[in-house]
Amino acid sequence: MKKEEILEKLKLPGRQLDRNVLEEIQKQASNYKEDLLAILNREADNPQNPASRMEYNDWIYAMYLLAEIREKKAYRPILKLFTRPGNFLNPLTGDIVLQNLAQILASVAHGEVNPIKEIIQNQNINEYCRAACIETLVIMVEIGELEREELYHYFVELFNLLERSPIFPWTVLAQSAILVFKKSFLKEVKQSFKNQLIDDIYLDMEEVKSYLSNPELSQLALAKKKYGIIIDAVSALEWWINFKESS
Numbered sequence: 001m002k003k004e005e006i007l008e009k010l011k012l013p014g015r016q017l018d019r020n021v022l023e024e025i026q027k028q029a030s031n032y033k034e035d036l037l038a039i040l041n042r043e044a045d046n047p048q049n050p051a052s053r054m055e056y057n058d059w060i061y062a063m064y065l066l067a068e069i070r071e072k073k074a075y076r077p078i079l080k081l082f083t084r085p086g087n088f089l090n091p092l093t094g095d096i097v098l099q100n101l102a103q104i105l106a107s108v109a110h111g112e113v114n115p116i117k118e119i120i121q122n123q124n125i126n127e128y129c130r131a132a133c134i135e136t137l138v139i140m141v142e143i144g145e146l147e148r149e150e151l152y153h154y155f156v157e158l159f160n161l162l163e164r165s166p167i168f169p170w171t172v173l174a175q176s177a178i179l180v181f182k183k184s185f186l187k188e189v190k191q192s193f194k195n196q197l198i199d200d201i202y203l204d205m206e207e208v209k210s211y212l213s214n215p216e217l218s219q220l221a222l223a224k225k226k227y228g229i230i231i232d233a234v235s236a237l238e239w240w241i242n243f244k245e246s247s
Contacts, residue, residue, distance in 0.1 A: 007035055010058040017241065022061060022234050029069045036062040037073055044077035060096070064233035067107035075108040079115055082129045083122075097128045100236055102135035107229040111145035113137065117154065123163055131172040134158075138176050142222075143229060152181060159188040162197075170197040178211050179222050186212070 001009075001024065009021045025032045043059035059081075066074035082101060105116065116133045119125055137154070140146035155177050162169055174192050177185035186208075192198050193205055211218040230236050 010061050013057050019234060025065055033071060036066050040074055040077045044080040063104060064230060064237055067104045067230040068233040070107050072108055072110050078104060083119055083125050095240060097132050099239060101132040102139055103230050105136040106139035111140060113146060121161055127167040127169060131168040134169060134172045134176055138180060166197050171199045171202045174198050175203050178208050179218055182212060
């Protein structure tokens with residue numbers, strides 16, 4: 001297929017898109033980079049929320065494909081897309097936040113942590129996006145783009161900085177602190193439970209104790225949380241795209 005045909009097909013929603021469309025872009029990533037950035041920037045600059053435009057998926061494909069090639073120019077538009085005020089998340093974009101946003105951001109940030117910290121501390125931004133940004137910092141440590149000691153000191157600050165209300169960032173902060181730093185944050189985590197800041201549907205003290213007593217379980221939990229970058233956009237997208245069978 002010609003480049004123009006490929007880009008036109010990117011506008012198709014999941015279940016109407018052939019897998020080979022994305023795979024063709026993967027093969028020639030450098031030839032499509034500017035086109036993908038243009039798609040992503042167009043969506044970031046669109047005043048209409050993506051939540052009301054579920055049929056337009058080209059920006060989602062572009063975001064994942066740019067994350068795979070670790071394109072730093074994608075960082076700002078992705079941040080802009082996911083920090084819009086108000087309740088902009090729908091079932092699709094909400095699942096992206098929970099499933100892959102941390103990976104995507106870590107893939108394109110190249111260790112630039114200040115925008116991530118600003119999002120985490122901004123009470124006007126969606127709580128699940130803020131929580132994903134906490135996980136982004138953990139991924140940066142895992143891939144060697146953030147010093148472990150720097151994350152430790154930031155977590156010390158964050159246990160004091162986060163607003164004292166039961167928001168999802170508390171749950172992710174507590175779990176991340178225990179998984180990465182073990183007993184170093186046990187006192188803070190216990191206090192967070194005592195203050196009823198943590199959602200015990202996602203994390204309870206028994207689970208915390210099991211992570212501390214069983215290093216293998218702790219490492220398995222880190223692996224399940226996908227603490228890594230996007231290395232294959234097509235595979236990363238498979239959780240929500242039911243690809244059309246290639247003709």
